[in-house]
Amino acid sequence: MKSIPSFIIIIYSILCISCIKDELPNAEADILTCEVDHQILKKDPIIQNERIQILVKSYVDLTEQAPFFTLSAGATISPASGTARNFILPQLYTVTSEDGQSKKIYEVSYITSAVGSKYEFEHVKIENGKYDVFYEVDQNNQSIMDWGSGNAGFSLTGVGSSPEDFPTARLLNGKQGQGVQMVTRSTGNLGSAMGKPLAAGNIFIGEFDLGNSIINPLKSLRLGMPVDFVPIAVTGFFKYQAGAVFKEGGIEKPDKRDSWDCYAVFFETDANLKYLDGTNRFTHPNILGIARIAQEGRVEAQKWTPFYIPLNFSSGKVIDEQKLKDGKYSLTLVFTSSIDGDTFAGAEGSTLLIDQIEIVHDDEK
Structure with a gap:
């Protein structure tokens, strides 16, 4: 009687174990x-x-x-x-x-309750015992919105061991009370091996889709939350210091210097558009208005410096008051410590601090 080859026995055993599992x-x-x-x-x-x-x-x-x-x-x-x-x-x-x-x-x-228009960043919780998450509350102190950030994606690298090590963290000494600290950080060996050597600090109105953060990072941003007002401008205070060495694709670019970014986008949602993402945040036809800090405003500042960014509305766009009441218009507001951070370019150590941010809206004119 012929014996059964050992490799067949091994394969059979594996299949049996898989079936049991x-x-x-x-x-x-x-x-x-x-x-x-x-x-x-x-x-x-x-x-x-x-x-x-x-x-x-x-x-x-x-x-x-x-x-x-x-x-x-x-x-x-x-x-x-x-x-x-x-x-x-x-x-x-x-x-x-x-x-x-x-x-x-x-x-x-x-x-x-709709998302408010004044953000002082006094409410912070620690997610999964690892990193800070900022959130907003209503008049009853009930949480109504978590700010999004890329911290969840950064946690996959294993680099951060405490909330202060993550790209986005609380700033104890803000302009008034607490603020937000955003730092462009190295993602370590794992991040470099995946072609994502840097993670910019960021904070935004919306959600971070962890599932897309590796395979399609631009789609990992789900930008926007419903608002019941029409925004006119973004104001607030910032400090900024660019990192020493700008890198693109992991390669040093001596002729480049990092800068920060801030933008707000007001748009209409419908059956086909629930939120914006990194691929269409400035181009989708449902966008009604955009505010983005000009290049000359992206300066380095060691002291708290005020900024004012008006929204520019697309011609021919009309606000429907009933849609506004029904939550069909959404707003996103985004800050980042590296303007090209979505392509993993920037300078390690670039640091943006913000506080006392406000969306000026129509009934405040």
């Missing part, structure tokens, strides 16, 4: 999607780690809302998906994995 109960306990009546939404629900924010129109009755969730395969949720609850205050849901070994508690909030 496929049959094991799922260990994940995540909410994957959140669905509510689209008629009441200002923006698609924002699902983050253990938190969901549902931005709805101001007339919505929050005392009896019943969101529906889809979960990890085999997972269960308590209270059950579709249960009517009072969302005047955030409500908690517990998701249990199919194997019963993992549980995750989600805080689900319905938010009727």
Whole structure:
């Protein structure tokens, strides 16, 4: 009787193990999607780690809302998906994995307050025990918006060991109270190996899509949140110091010096456009107005220096007051320590500090 070749036995064993693994109960306990009546939404629900924010129109009755969730395969949720609850205050849901070994508690909030127009950066939390996240609150001290940044992507490099090591962090001594510190940092050996040697410090109104941060970085920016005002200008205070050595593609460019950037974009959302990204932030036809600091304004400054950037509106664009009330117009505001940071060019150590930022809007003229 012929013996069975050893490599066939190995392959057979691997296949058997794979089959067994496929049959094991799922260990994940995540909410994957959140669905509510689209008629009441200002923006698609924002699902983050253990938190969901549902931005709805101001007339919505929050005392009896019943969101529906889809979960990890085999997972269960308590209270059950579709249960009517009072969302005047955030409500908690517990998701249990199919194997019963993992549980995750989600805080689900319905938010009727629009994003404000004055930003002092006094509210900061530490995400995943690693980096700072700035957020805004309403008059009831309820969180209504997290500022986006590239910190989550930087965390994948393993370079940062404390919040101060990340590109975007709190500044304890701002112009008044706390501010924001943005520093262009090296991404270490891993980042260099992936052709992304630098990470600019940035902060923006919108969300950071971690899934796209490696394969398509420009798509990782989901820019914009609904506003109920028409912006006219951006004002605030800054300090800036460019890093010593500008690099592009990892190669030193002695004739170049880094600079910072700030821009705001006001645009209309529709069925096809929920947010802008790094590929269309200045060019999409739904854009109504753009404010961007001029080249002569991107100076280095060791003392707190004021700036004023007016919005330039596209000719022929008309604001629909009902759409404005319904949250169909969105605004993004972006700051970065390296103007070419989206292509991983800049100078390590370039530092932008900002504080007391305000969007001047129509009823403040």
